[in-house]
Amino acid sequence: MIENFDKILEKFKQTLKTNGLKYTKQREAIVSFIYNNKGHFTPEEINEALKKGHEDMKIGIATIYRTLTLLEESGMVTSLSFDAQGKKYEFGLTKHHDHIVCSECGLIKEFYDETIEKRQNEIAKKLNFTLKDHHMKLIGICETCQKKRGKN
Amino acid sequence: MIENFDKILEKFKQTLKTNGLKYTKQREAIVSFIYNNKGHFTPEEINEALKKGHEDMKIGIATIYRTLTLLEESGMVTSLSFDAQGKKYEFGLTKHHDHIVCSECGLIKEFYDETIEKRQNEIAKKLNFTLKDHHMKLIGICETCQKKRGKN
DNA sequence: CTGACTGCAAAATCTTTGCAAAGAC
DNA sequence: GTCTTTGCAAAGATTTTGCAGTCAG
Numbered sequence: 001m002i003e004n005f006d007k008i009l010e011k012f013k014q015t016l017k018t019n020g021l022k023y024t025k026q027r028e029a030i031v032s033f034i035y036n037n038k039g040h041f042t043p044e045e046i047n048e049a050l051k052k053g054h055e056d057m058k059i060g061i062a063t064i065y066r067t068l069t070l071l072e073e074s075g076m077v078t079s080l081s082f083d084a085q086g087k088k089y090e091f092g093l094t095k096h097h098d099h100i101v102c103s104e105c106g107l108i109k110e111f112y113d114e115t116i117e118k119r120q121n122e123i124a125k126k127l128n129f130t131l132k133d134h135h136m137k138l139i140g141i142c143e144t145c146q147k148k149r150g151k152n
Numbered sequence: 153m154i155e156n157f158d159k160i161l162e163k164f165k166q167t168l169k170t171n172g173l174k175y176t177k178q179r180e181a182i183v184s185f186i187y188n189n190k191g192h193f194t195p196e197e198i199n200e201a202l203k204k205g206h207e208d209m210k211i212g213i214a215t216i217y218r219t220l221t222l223l224e225e226s227g228m229v230t231s232l233s234f235d236a237q238g239k240k241y242e243f244g245l246t247k248h249h250d251h252i253v254c255s256e257c258g259l260i261k262e263f264y265d266e267t268i269e270k271r272q273n274e275i276a277k278k279l280n281f282t283l284k285d286h287h288m289k290l291i292g293i294c295e296t297c298q299k300k301r302g303k304n
Numbered sequence: 305c306t307g308a309c310t311g312c313a314a315a316a317t318c319t320t321t322g323c324a325a326a327g328a329c
Numbered sequence: 330g331t332c333t334t335t336g337c338a339a340a341g342a343t344t345t346t347g348c349a350g351t352c353a354g
Binding site: 023061 | 353
């Protein structure tokens with residue numbers, strides 16, 4: 001499941017071709033940024049980052065939004081809503097995982113738990129749903145922030 | 153945990169008094185609406201509903217937002233983000249539960265699963281977080297929409 | 305060439321804020 | 330009376346859209 005960037009780009013180009021879409025500098029830059037900076041970014045953050053590294057290429061926020069939507073539809077990125085407003089995006093061709101977020105400092109850790117995954121399927125079945133996806137977000141206080149609290 | 157409306161209102165008044173806040177028609181109307189119409193509402197939906205039933209009382213969308221924030225802080229309502237944009241609010245003094253949402257028609261069902269709750273605590277502990285809260289949303293296709301699909 | 309893509313600015317959403325008048329205690 | 334709350338309208342923040350020029354295939 002851990003693929004290198006060349007394979008990722010190949011897959012991306014393939015998806016575009018299949019749908020009669022075009023491969024552009026901007027699209028490559030966005031995929032590249034998300035793949036090479038594993039993490040969780042807002043569209044605005046991606047926009048800022050790409051303006052710096054690529055003085056030769058212009059990019060507008062609308063393109064970021066349009067591309068992220070495209071990438072999400074094709075499963076290459078995943079959107080998450082951690083905060084009250086605004087989504088964050090992360091690279092999506094990695095192993096499925098969920099998130100735990102620190103309510104003090106915003107630290108995000110990822111985890112995967114087989115027991116929960118299985119149970120979710122059972123629950124969906126019991127409620128007569130065909131399960132397609134899920135989002136689970138645990139909210140807590142991370143180790144560092146707990147220590148900080150202790151000191152104050 | 154299933155409390156009647158009088159007790160709810162009492163608790164609300166108490167919270168207000170404790171914090172030096174005031175009990176107003178608008179605040180009561182909002183609490184009343186959410187309590188008496190169990191479900192999931194957007195601020196706008198609450199606004200519309202309250203404009204109809206209460207010709208005597210004026211209410212503005214800003215008040216809805218301000219009151220919902222207040223109610224959420226005091227734990228009387230819970231906010232959920234089911235859709236890309238906009239939050240929904242539900243009454244919060246009921247037993248904890250999670251949600252499964254139909255991606256076709258938007259149907260929301262609630263459930264509670266002890267196994268998952270326990271596992272979440274274990275995961276948080278393993279990652280050195282103090283667990284405060286969690287949000288789990290399963291996404292699937294409900295029975296009705298599955299049948300509809302079959303027919304087409 | 306042709307149709308898709310882009311940046312820009314304007315529009316559309318959703319939510320918050322400033323303020324003077326009204327209301328709760 | 331005092332201090333909070335309210336509605337309104339304006340401002341913010343985030344995301345989407347229209348359009349003319351640009352670019353990929």
